[in-house]
Amino acid sequence: MGFFAADGPLPEANPGQFFMLGVKNCGDDPLLKRPFCYFRKRGNTLEILYRIVGKMTSIMKGLRPGDEVEILGPLGNVYPVEEVFFECKKTEKTEKTKKTKNPLVIAGGTGIASVYPLLEGLPGRAFLFYGGRSKKDVLLSRELRAVSKKFIPATDDGSLGFKGTSVDAARDFLNGRAPDDFVLYACGPNGMLKAASALGVQGYIASEEKMACGIGVCLGCAVRTKDGYKRACKDGPVFKTGELLFD
Amino acid sequence: MGFFAADGPLPEANPGQFFMLGVKNCGDDPLLKRPFCYFRKRGNTLEILYRIVGKMTSIMKGLRPGDEVEILGPLGNVYPVEEVFFECKKTEKTEKTKKTKNPLVIAGGTGIASVYPLLEGLPGRAFLFYGGRSKKDVLLSRELRAVSKKFIPATDDGSLGFKGTSVDAARDFLNGRAPDDFVLYACGPNGMLKAASALGVQGYIASEEKMACGIGVCLGCAVRTKDGYKRACKDGPVFKTGELLFD
Amino acid sequence: MVDRGNKNKKLEVRIGGLKLKNPVMTASGTAGYGAELAEFFDLSKLGAIVLKGISLVPWQGNPAPRITETRCGMINSIGLQNVGLDAFLREKLPFARQWDVPVIANILGTSATEYTRLASALEDAGVEGIELNVSCPNVKEGGIAFGLNLKSFAGLIRAVRKKVKNPVLIVKLSPGAPSIEEFSRAAEAEGADAISLINSIPAMAIDVNTRRPLIKNVIGGLSGPAIKPIAVRMVYQASKSVKTIPIIGMGGIITGEDAVEFMLAGATAVAVGTATFMDPMAALKVVEGIGSWMERQGIKSASHITGAMLSDIRRK
């Protein structure tokens, strides 16, 4: 994985949103921009967290300060957070009692980039389950621990934290707890999203379906929902649990 | 125009030869390597002189120290120089009288890169005619003056040296002189080569026909000769005057 | 009539009875029904907008993955997901008609009757143009049969032409047509007002790590700059084959110079598809690019570019 930082006039982005990013120094190969989650802003710098998997990410790795990139966004919808955070503040003010839910955040792979700004916006409130194959795949441990109420890493080989997937870890944690006390936020590969949806916790999951345009015109990023195909880029990437159907 | 320098284990090249050069940081666009003349070597650094005209040369301009390139070569044949230089040394040694010829060098555009190492190898012996549209297109004046016996720049607008083309300047110079006292070396665009061939001076001209492979397998760089099509890359780029046919 | 938004008459071209402010359209299926692109620029700056293909009844489209990138191109297998005629007329068309720009509907059916029913309904709804898609590589029912067989191709155009008077009738050729020349001549003979080409070319790609096809339906359509040289050649062949009707060229147009290349080869107008995925402003940039090329070359009217390739040596 690597960090990617861009300076310049950057519009405000919200948790769950993404950018389409392209490089300018080559010809038309790679052709399309690639989607990357809004990870965080530091000063006037937009940071993206990415895994080097192919053509574009390899080129990104080779970029150096001063190289130009093209960024389109922020795009897509956001993780709704009223019921867990803003509503809760309102409640305090109006002194009405309203039971607030606890954010249960599950991330797989680069999905951590998607939920990171959510965690930053809910400091010290979320239960975070995030893992990878092995200890070295679990990034940002220190920061994640700092921003969450409880950070439970999970590794397939047990080299760090829970031995199993992040969803397994969450299931274990929920054992004996009331699912209704929690609101789910999950981002990761399809298999993980399917498993997370099956936990019985209502909430939101963000799709990382492949995209061509990112703006809703190509219909390439179709995800199957109970109301037919929807566009991950424009109707999502964040969907309510139960909305997405998995094979 | 720009300079391009590459370090690394570089084979020896001779005047007239060229390299195929490709960049490594992009995908398959641009696809093919591009031919560039062997310009000169300084220490362990290969220097190329190039004009920014399109895709590859624009990418080359953006390269920075440490970026990797792919270089194939040296390729092609060389400007023969025995009769003007080595033969002449032999003559001195054996004390036989043999009339040596004077190199008459004509270059247009980036053709100067092709003849430059020839001039360096024949220091103070060549009559050089080299020009461009205007004063600012005439590069390396100081160096060229240093390595040639006489350097006559030519510009279309008369802003430097002779007003007209480099071939016009050479024709003017030859007026009243015996063509047989000279041996021609010319490199530049086709129109220039045609005009240079018509000067009546025997010698060598180097083609800059577009190339795909540079190694003689694609037959893409066909030049018309009196013996049918030949390959500029493998049978050339240097041809005897009279061998190439022009439309 | 006030000529809103077209101070630059130089760029005007005509497709049949339709006057376009400039030669640039969206390519069907790459700009939805207009709404999303309108978030990025004023659609009335284009020559026309060609909408996503529609059928009589809604189609849900193909399963994911539907797209994959290839070298300088992409394969798609959307499967003509569309809302169907009724919802189109009710929801999409009124929205698309809010800009001062001709709207061209793209239709496809499984029979000549479906095509004529669609065309009639669209004429009644007042669309300025109808493009017959007989070349979708992604659904067996997508009219591709009409695109590959000269007799049914001619029959289809004849049938639709009989029904439709007002809208400009455009026929979108299949790049797989056994002969671009014959199909172009047939389209003109049967009364088409214009020919558009090319649609995406059937293609596939396999992920060698998983050994699975990168498109769920295995075969999809290749588009983008990779296919441009094939598209320019087909436009050239089509334009040499027809007597008078204009050609709308497309396939890998990214820049104004790409568009000019199609026009020099014989196109009167062009459409921008895949480029819009690379950059939502692509079509607008193509308009500007044609303008500055004309400026550089001292050409006074876009219509003068059509077929203006020099030293047009026909093949021996």
Place this chain on the structure above:
Amino acid sequence: MVDRGNKNKKLEVRIGGLKLKNPVMTASGTAGYGAELAEFFDLSKLGAIVLKGISLVPWQGNPAPRITETRCGMINSIGLQNVGLDAFLREKLPFARQWDVPVIANILGTSATEYTRLASALEDAGVEGIELNVSCPNVKEGGIAFGLNLKSFAGLIRAVRKKVKNPVLIVKLSPGAPSIEEFSRAAEAEGADAISLINSIPAMAIDVNTRRPLIKNVIGGLSGPAIKPIAVRMVYQASKSVKTIPIIGMGGIITGEDAVEFMLAGATAVAVGTATFMDPMAALKVVEGIGSWMERQGIKSASHITGAMLSDIRRK
């Protein structure tokens, strides 16, 4: 017999009666007659070398410019410049046969008689394989008529098959064939030992600054990675259509993984063309790339890759 230079039996494949050390050949017209590439690597490390197309009499080829680069591809119009049969037999073939690698000659003619005369002479000279080029886009006489018409296509193969017993007979399909499926079946039915595809695709490009075609003959053939997805699709279709004969796939193969993609789609062997222009060692690198992919995937024999795409859902 000593099995020189093939310690790695894993890569072996068969094309008809011909055993290849590995699935990688040079593509006709992209490796001359072998001499130039041999300056870069030992040709016996390839599965086979396919030589530049030859005709009965020498052809001088087309005027320059003959090549131009396009996005991720190139157009060529060499025009089948070749030394003719006599000089080929006298000078080129003996040279090409000095390596321990099967030599496949690529032939083209203007009539079935020319093809049969060429094939007979080559059989007499002992070449291991003959590839019928019925798909050159660059000369009208280049057999393209045979490649586009099913009846003359079948007739040609029948005529050549009657004459030629020993060399493996390969038919190179035209990517413009009205139906890859029908032509593949016809080739097999008429006795071809293998099918190779694709040849370059007719294409053109125009320099918008000079307004002149970038290829003197206007139309040339597009090759390189741009066409790979089209080529993979056609190989897939061909392999689904034939009963038993092998397919030799080509079109834009640069890496070992590209080659594997063709093999997963149904090819038994592959040819490397344009990539050799990018890098003289390309074909050799493809051999190595296939080997390391097999290692990674734990596949024991290259012949197991053929058609091994998973979840091969036929289109509905």
